[in-house]
Amino acid sequence: MARTVIPFGPQHPVFPEPIQLKLECEDERIVGVVPVIGYISRGIEKAAELNPFRNNIFLCERVCGICSFMHALCYCQGIEDMMKVEVPSRARFLRVFWAELSRMHSHLLWLGLLADSFGFESLFMQVWRAREIILDISEMTSGHRIIQSTNVIGGVRRDIDEEMAQKVEEMLAQFKELADRSILPTILNDPTIKERTVGKGILTKEQAELLAAVGPTLRGSGVASDMRMTEYAAYKEIGFEPIVETAGDSYARTLVRVKEIYQSLDIILKALSMMPEGDIAVRVTGRPEGEVVSRVEQPRGELIYYVKGNGTANLERLKIGTPTFANIPSLLVMLPGCELADVPVITLSIDPCIACCER
């Protein structure tokens, strides 16, 4: 049969960001995929060598606006490791608080986009309405809706007092009520969602391990792997169990993320109640020397920062390894064999973040 190549992107209604997939089709069936990336590559890694190492936090936050806190956290943890700085325990709990808040807002955003990709407009609106509560918490505690910018080398910039913690708990209860009422039952029971996601874009456990998938894509295929198990920040005190689904299809990945929203909510509440009194930052002097690898769990998976310092104010090398880049090989296995109409849903099921991917 004759083959047609259909360009999907770079400007496409499904993605807020530019990526191109060259879809090779036989009639309606996909037989091959070639991804074209690089449309929003900025060269952040090089720019990080030109800025003083303390200013790099602001640059790292803008690798990706959705998980900006995680990028800054990973960078700061790397530099703190290198400079042998002991972060105060209150700062570690506050870091967990904002990290889980970003995870919740990222997963909700993704859930809305997924609903939009198969035309479930009302779920998209409901999810984004619930997400505004999370953004309000973020604005109240950090001063900004998305780019929290609360990390500094040696701790955090802002504290959460008793009154604010009380308010956060109230708002989270409000969010939970909304999610329980309108989001969770729809995801679990609605036949149209199952029709579009169950059995679509299957990634088996062997493939996931072979292709080095990360994050919910990996956990949706039955592998219990999560960087939070390495107990960075305050995850050791709070305790953490990864969420795993075994089916490996788009629905399994959806379920992993929906359950993670609830898990993050519990972690936030625990972090607030267990938070010890004390300083929120220590003063850090000197310049970084040596090399270090720092890893955190981003909403999309494992994030790696390799930092090399040479004793001057500028870093010698900063290498950022992002989860979307690691998940693209898995996407190329999921797509062949599916129908053209399923491409948006399957592509979204890995939660692509092109800004992270291309840096």
Added chain:
Amino acid sequence: MNWIARSRAKSPWLLHYDCGSCNGCDIEILACLTPLYDIERFGIVNMGNPKHADILLVTGPANHPNYRVLKNLYEQMPEPKVVVVVGSCGCTGGVFHNCPNILGGIDKVIPVDVYVPGCAAKPEAIIDGVVLALEKLKNGK
């Protein structure tokens, strides 16, 4: 004002293109469309097709791989059209000013009518920018 010009200003259609931003402004643009801000009540609809669009919302700085795509989209839009740049990095290059792959602000590639600063710009600011753009659209630029 004839009825076409009037309806264009009453119900402008948007085209959104991410030129290399960090995603922060893009999700705030999407937030404008959802229940809390809901610009759809003013007849503003987000379109995927440049041929249908009146307002081009661009986020992020121009860079080497995508300035052709941006130019292409701009040229495909019918006249009259206005361009709104959202975010500090789209206005001047901002935090990415010394990245090697960046050309600078969007105005180095296409003519810009409204600049919305902020990193990331808040939905209120974006709506304000679009309203300013509407004035320009109404006056036929």
